[in-house]
Amino acid sequence: MSAPKLYAAARVREQIVTILDSWGMDPEIVRTTAEVMVETDLAGVDSHGVSMLMDYENSKSKGKLNLKAHPRVVKETAVTALVDADAGLGHPAAVMGMQLAIVKAKAMGVGVVSVFNSHHFGAAGYYAALAPREGLVGMVTSATRSIAVVPTRAAVPVLGTNPIAFAAPARRNRPFLLDMATSSVANNKIKVYELNGKRLPAGWVLDGQGQPITEPAEALEIVYSKKKGGGQTPLGGTAEMSSHKGYGLALMVHILGGTLSGASFSPIRVKTQKPSDPDRLGHFFLAIDPKAFRPDGAFEEDLDAVIDVLHGTLPVDASQPVLVPGDPEAASRERRLREGIPLPVSLLEKLRAICERSGVAFIL
Numbered sequence: 001m002s003a004p005k006l007y008a009a010a011r012v013r014e015q016i017v018t019i020l021d022s023w024g025m026d027p028e029i030v031r032t033t034a035e036v037m038v039e040t041d042l043a044g045v046d047s048h049g050v051s052m053l054m055d056y057e058n059s060k061s062k063g064k065l066n067l068k069a070h071p072r073v074v075k076e077t078a079v080t081a082l083v084d085a086d087a088g089l090g091h092p093a094a095v096m097g098m099q100l101a102i103v104k105a106k107a108m109g110v111g112v113v114s115v116f117n118s119h120h121f122g123a124a125g126y127y128a129a130l131a132p133r134e135g136l137v138g139m140v141t142s143a144t145r146s147i148a149v150v151p152t153r154a155a156v157p158v159l160g161t162n163p164i165a166f167a168a169p170a171r172r173n174r175p176f177l178l179d180m181a182t183s184s185v186a187n188n189k190i191k192v193y194e195l196n197g198k199r200l201p202a203g204w205v206l207d208g209q210g211q212p213i214t215e216p217a218e219a220l221e222i223v224y225s226k227k228k229g230g231g232q233t234p235l236g237g238t239a240e241m242s243s244h245k246g247y248g249l250a251l252m253v254h255i256l257g258g259t260l261s262g263a264s265f266s267p268i269r270v271k272t273q274k275p276s277d278p279d280r281l282g283h284f285f286l287a288i289d290p291k292a293f294r295p296d297g298a299f300e301e302d303l304d305a306v307i308d309v310l311h312g313t314l315p316v317d318a319s320q321p322v323l324v325p326g327d328p329e330a331a332s333r334e335r336r337l338r339e340g341i342p343l344p345v346s347l348l349e350k351l352r353a354i355c356e357r358s359g360v361a362f363i364l
Contacts, residue, residue, distance in 0.1 A: 069089070
């Protein structure tokens with residue numbers, strides 16, 4: 001297998017822009033979307049950056065995406081807003097949502113924004129991270145279109161990977177940034193295990209009888225074909241390992257990201273959805289100003305003390321110090337800005353094909 005090729009962030013951004021431009025999207029919408037996608041790749045979240053273009057092209061070809069979409073506020077108070085994503089890609093509506101929450105939090109101490117009629121928005125952590133830049137705490141959740149995760153005690157999948165992100169500002173340290181799925185593992189991890197001939201940890205995938213599957217090929221068949229029942233597990237894996245906690249978190253994520261906005265719940269939507277119907281996803285954005293509760297700077301100083309204790313905790317292996325959520329992403333960004341974003345040859349070929357179909361030059 002060939003090693004991934006490295007590309008400067010600006011080059012990857014330019015390729016995304018040329019493709020989205022060729023689809024007839026508004027230049028400002030394109031700029032925002034490309035920025036989110038590239039920053040996601042820089043952070044090391046390769047599953048949600050430029051590699052999503054194949055998925056977006058598929059939605060475009062089915063007529064699901066409104067390529068002329070312009071998100072707009074349809075309901076608003078001093079501390080809340082409801083945003084219609086206009087059936088476009090989720091990135092621009094999500095940026096609008098968090099920016100609105102930030103403005104309201106600065107004025108009123110808290111801001112809460114709900115987005116509906118949206119599509120995939122990339123990595124939730126990007127939007128949560130916007131809040132600490134303004135001295136605020138941020139939280140993001142999103143409904144999902146996938147149906148891959150089995151609830152505790154269930155024989156068939158009902159939930160998606162249902163992400164949650166949370167970010168908070170420090171003073172001396174980097175901001176705290178948690179960005180996670182509420183499932184035990186991403187399905188791409190299962191593919192990696194199959195490629196390397198490794199057995200899966202018990203609890204990542206269950207069969208229709210609730211038994212752990214450790215053969216990766218069988219697990220992939222369960223996850224993708226859904227003919228045998230079973231699927232990926234919530235955080236915790238098995239009931240004995242407290243999967244009910246991950247299941248509960250996943251439902252909380254959907255209630256905030258989907259139910260609150262009136263967005264669809266995938267198991268219900270798919271019963272009547274036509275191939276050309278939008279995904280109708282929903283997202284949730286919360287911003288809190290610590291100064292509404294603490295003297296200016298006190299929150300950041302206390303969080304610094306917490307982070308310092310964690311960074312100073314004795315590790316099991318001295319070569320692998322204790323980290324805080326956000327550290328791996330920050331390290332990845334520094335390294336990839338310096339060395340480039342790694343793109344596998346197989347991905348490059350798929351991007352080349354998109355360029356050919358879109359009538360633009362392939363520049364990677």
